[in-house]
Amino acid sequence: MATKKRCSVRLLVFGASLRDGSMNDRLASLAAAVVEEKGGSVERASMKDFECPPYDLDVEVSKGLPAGAQALHDKLVATDGFMIASPEYNASMPGILKNTIDWVSRFRPQPFNGKQAFLMAASPSMTGGKIGLWSLRQPLEHLGARVYPDMFALAQAHHAFDASGRIADSKLQNWFETTIECFIDLVEASKHYPHLKKQWVEFLGERPDEETTRVEMGETAAAV
Numbered sequence: 001m002a003t004k005k006r007c008s009v010r011l012l013v014f015g016a017s018l019r020d021g022s023m024n025d026r027l028a029s030l031a032a033a034v035v036e037e038k039g040g041s042v043e044r045a046s047m048k049d050f051e052c053p054p055y056d057l058d059v060e061v062s063k064g065l066p067a068g069a070q071a072l073h074d075k076l077v078a079t080d081g082f083m084i085a086s087p088e089y090n091a092s093m094p095g096i097l098k099n100t101i102d103w104v105s106r107f108r109p110q111p112f113n114g115k116q117a118f119l120m121a122a123s124p125s126m127t128g129g130k131i132g133l134w135s136l137r138q139p140l141e142h143l144g145a146r147v148y149p150d151m152f153a154l155a156q157a158h159h160a161f162d163a164s165g166r167i168a169d170s171k172l173q174n175w176f177e178t179t180i181e182c183f184i185d186l187v188e189a190s191k192h193y194p195h196l197k198k199q200w201v202e203f204l205g206e207r208p209d210e211e212t213t214r215v216e217m218g219e220t221a222a223a224v
């Protein structure tokens with residue numbers, strides 16, 4: 001149940017695993033339920049919606065941006081922030097997720113810029129996939145997303161859920177809920193105070209000539 005009245009906050013929530021029965025997808029479902037309990041609304045998606053071929057500039061030039069990238073772009077534009085539950089593969093993020101981020105980074109305006117983000121992971125390991133989230137934070141921050149400082153990693157996730165899909169450990173469930181509520185508060189604040197957005201976003205590696213948008217400016221920087 002919502003604890004207070006909010007202005008509308010809409011969040012994209014997805015798990016970054018392709019497999020059926022994904023623990024990260026279960027965690028994403030739980031996060032979506034908590035967002036709604038706390039008064040937000042949810043755009044629920046799956047990594048399958050965002051699958052893209054391997055990034056290739058030649059393909060981009062000849063065929064344009066793929067449907068999976070377009071789908072993530074459109075959902076980012078239509079929401080106030082996003083929450084990803086990502087598996088950890090070899091102490092990093094899944095390649096398919098990084099590949100989709102790379103494709104989506106080619107849109108202008110670039111849709112990660114200025115979005116609030118919350119990162120989660122579920123893993124059978126004792127660390128819960130936290131190391132992978134540090135690697136996911138890096139490209140998102142580079143692209144101007146405001147990644148929430150606290151990240152949630154569900155260790156031993158294969159034993160962690162109860163029959164109703166909640167986290168069986170009530171203290172951990174409470175930690176999860178209160179952290180998400182704080183995140184929603186920040187997303188709401190960012191709607192009232194748009195200057196919370198990063199003001200300068202550089203796209204490294206692009207040619208610094210006039211034809212290329214090298215820097216995207218926020219409102220404060222643009223006013224100078």
Ligand SMILES: Cc1cc2nc3c(=O)[nH]c(=O)nc-3n(C[C@H](O)[C@H](O)[C@H](O)COP(=O)(O)O)c2cc1C
Pocket residue numbers: 017018019021022023024025087088089090091092122123124125127128129
């Ligand atoms: C290629 C590969 C690498 C993995 N590396 C890690 C890892 O570094 N750390 C970890 O906690 N789990 C690792 N795992 C285990 C995953 O956490 C586990 O498969 C998990 O179920 C994946 O998430 P999902 O259930 O959402 O698909 C790895 C799994 C695969 C297939």
